[in-house]
Amino acid sequence: MTRRIAWTLVVLTSVLLVLAVVPLAVSLTARERVAHRDSQRAATRVIAAAAEEHLSDGRPATSMRKELDAAARRGDCAAVYDSSRLVASTPCKAAQGEESEELVADVLRGREPEPPESEGRLLAAEPAGDVREPAGAVVLARSSAPLDARIAAIWGWSAVIGAAALAASVLLSVRLARWVSRPLSTLDASARRLGEGVLDERADVGAGPPEVRRLAATFNTMAARTEALVHGHRAVIADVSHQLRTPLAALRLRLDVLAAGADTATAVDLAAAQEEISRLSRLVEGLLAVARAEQATPRPAAVRIDAVVAERVTAWAPVAEERGIRLVADSGGASPTVAMGAGHLEQILDNLIANAVDAVPSGGSITIDRRAAEATARVRVRDDGPGMPGRAKTVAFRRFGNPEAGGTGLGLAIVHRLVTVNGGTARLEDTAGGGLTVVLELPLWPERGPERADGPRSLPDPKKR
Known part of the structure; x- marks a missing residue:
């Protein structure tokens, strides 16, 4: 500029x-x-x-x-x-x-x-x-x-005056351009850092034209409100998480105590109640996960897709083998590096693999492949399960969008929130021959910035899902 x-x-x-x-x-x-x-x-x-x-x-x-x-x-x-x-x-x-x-x-x-x-x-x-x-x-x-000689002097002085005026114009133009553009560049950098998750970022309101100063002041007001809103939502999520988990755990413990000395008919009823409590616990965990994903303000880091995919396939392989499902990662093609928040790609793959494992019958397969496009990396999770009807695919990324889902119906919602908050897209396609394919378009890492995040960080054990 x-x-x-x-x-x-x-x-x-x-x-x-x-x-x-x-x-x-x-x-x-x-x-x-x-x-x-x-x-x-x-x-x-x-x-x-x-x-x-x-x-x-x-x-x-x-x-x-x-x-x-x-x-x-x-x-x-x-x-x-x-x-x-x-x-x-x-x-x-x-x-x-x-x-x-x-x-x-x-x-x-x-x-x-x-x-x-x-x-x-x-x-x-x-x-x-x-x-x-x-x-x-x-x-x-x-x-x-x-x-x-007099004519040469006239043109010489005219050239000197023109050159001096042009030099002064260059200096004034550069100073004016910097006076206008430097505050805008600073404001752009502040906006980028705010978008990367630095919620306490504020712009300088003491430099530049009055219009730019007002814009910086408006940005600071917006940033302050955003920070207060995000922190408030995070506090609500933490409070709800604590307030819901504690009574559910206490209720499950009481039912366990009652079931230990109950007769057969009562024990069956108590087991059913415990199953409903477990389902309620999973539902609460899913809702909290969606809320955390919606409030996420990640700082992009360089994440190697091949390393994350290989690690998650290794982690889920025992679960897939136990159910007679073949889980593989396609090792062909390039190994792109994407810009995502630390641990987000792992959480996305965990939800997609968990959904696929629940949907694919024994003897089926799940394949994860990746490739680099122009400015994005494409990751596909393909299965040969029963697939999903067209109408269900249009609402699958909403909370409880698929009423026929076998789990909580929140896995794809979490995936969608995490992908979009990192600047990517997610869509569902039919697998050739039957089944469902989830296609993720993730932004490539521009080979600059903070340290790399090649692997998972304190991920949950898939066997406990």
């Missing part, structure tokens, strides 16, 4: 300088040329007036020679012609020749000639006497070097 603002201002200033300096320099150059020509013509008329006294009135040529000598001292070359020949001239012969004779002929005919520029000199011709019937003509040749 700094470069764009600076370049825009520099280009705009350059255009304005060109539109202002160049026409001014052209105008000054034209004025210098006119002044030089007028001065030359005035000097020629002075000599022509003195020559008229000699050519028309027959007076001595003293005055004419005096003016010719003065012109020679100034560095000019002059020549006086009558109607047929050269009468007098300065020692310099630049005012003589074919071009001078053509000018004299035009003057003697009563026409105003177009003085040419010859070999760095400017020629001027004036009649001596009446313009319509002149007694002669005077030609004066003056060097154009002083004029060229």
